[in-house]
Amino acid sequence: MTTLLSHALSLSAVSSVSSSGIRRTSTSHQLYEQLRERIIALELPPALQLSRNELAEAYGVSQTPVRDALQMLEKEGLVIVYPQSRTEVTRIDLRHARETQFLRMSLELEVVRALTVEERHPAVDQVVRLVQLQDTALNVDEDLERFALLDRQFHRLMFEAAGVPDLWALIQSRSGHIDRLRKLNLMDPGKAATILTAHREIVGHLKARDLSSAHEAVRRHLSGTLAKVEEIQRAHPEFF
CATH class of the missing domain: 1.10.10.10 (Winged helix-like DNA-binding domain superfamily/Winged helix DNA-binding domain)
Incomplete structure (x- = not known):
C-alpha cells in the first residue's frame, strides 16, 4: 500500500x-x-x-x-x-460529483438571473477583469494553477454579487469530488482555453442582459466535465 x-x-x-x-x-x-x-x-x-x-x-x-x-x-x-x-x-465518487453538479447548476442559473435584472450590475466589470486575468494566466504566464484559482474566483464573485455568498460556500463544502474530476479534466489539452471562452461568453451575455443566452452558456460550461467523465476515467483509472 x-x-x-x-x-x-x-x-x-x-x-x-x-x-x-x-x-x-x-x-x-x-x-x-x-x-x-x-x-x-x-x-x-x-x-x-x-x-x-x-x-x-x-x-x-x-x-x-x-x-x-x-x-x-x-x-x-x-x-x-x-x-x-x-x-x-478516497477515490472520486461520481454519484457525489453528479449531485454536487446538480446543486451548483440549479443555484448558478438563479445567480445569473439575478445579475441580469439590473441595467448594469456593478459586479459585471469585476467579472470582466477576472476573465482578463485568466487570459493572462493562460496565454502569457502559462500558469494553470493560477488559472484554476481565478476560475473559482470568477464563479464566487457572481454569487457574492447576487447577494448569496453563503450558497457558494455551501457548494464548496461538498465539491471535493467534482473538483478533483475538474482538475483531471483541466490537464487535457485545450480544456483551459474552452473554460476561458465559456467565461467570455457568460460575461458577454451578462453585459447584454440576455438571460436566455446566459443560461445556455452556463449550462454548457458547467456540464463540460461530466460530459467527458468516461474519457477521464479511461485516462486516469487510478482515481476511480
Whole structure:
C-alpha cells in the first residue's frame, strides 16, 4: 500500500509546503483546509495513507487537530478513517460529483438571473477583469494553477454579487469530488482555453442582459466535465 512517506511528496516536502506552520487559531479547521486543498489538487491521490503522527510532525501540531481535520475530511467523503488502523484518501465518487453538479447548476442559473435584472450590475466589470486575468494566466504566464484559482474566483464573485455568498460556500463544502474530476479534466489539452471562452461568453451575455443566452452558456460550461467523465476515467483509472 502507498504511504505518506513513500509518496513522491515526502515528509520533508510536506514540511516545506507549510514551513511557516499553522496559526494556532482554529488549528483543526486550518489543517482541514490545507489537506483538502492538497487532495483536490491531486497532490494526495486516492489510496494514499495519511499518518496522524507524520501529519502532526509535518505541520507542527498535536494529534488532536489532526484527528479533527481528518474527521472533517471523512464527513466530506475525501478520506476514509479505519479506526485503530489507517486513514486513506478516497477515490472520486461520481454519484457525489453528479449531485454536487446538480446543486451548483440549479443555484448558478438563479445567480445569473439575478445579475441580469439590473441595467448594469456593478459586479459585471469585476467579472470582466477576472476573465482578463485568466487570459493572462493562460496565454502569457502559462500558469494553470493560477488559472484554476481565478476560475473559482470568477464563479464566487457572481454569487457574492447576487447577494448569496453563503450558497457558494455551501457548494464548496461538498465539491471535493467534482473538483478533483475538474482538475483531471483541466490537464487535457485545450480544456483551459474552452473554460476561458465559456467565461467570455457568460460575461458577454451578462453585459447584454440576455438571460436566455446566459443560461445556455452556463449550462454548457458547467456540464463540460461530466460530459467527458468516461474519457477521464479511461485516462486516469487510478482515481476511480
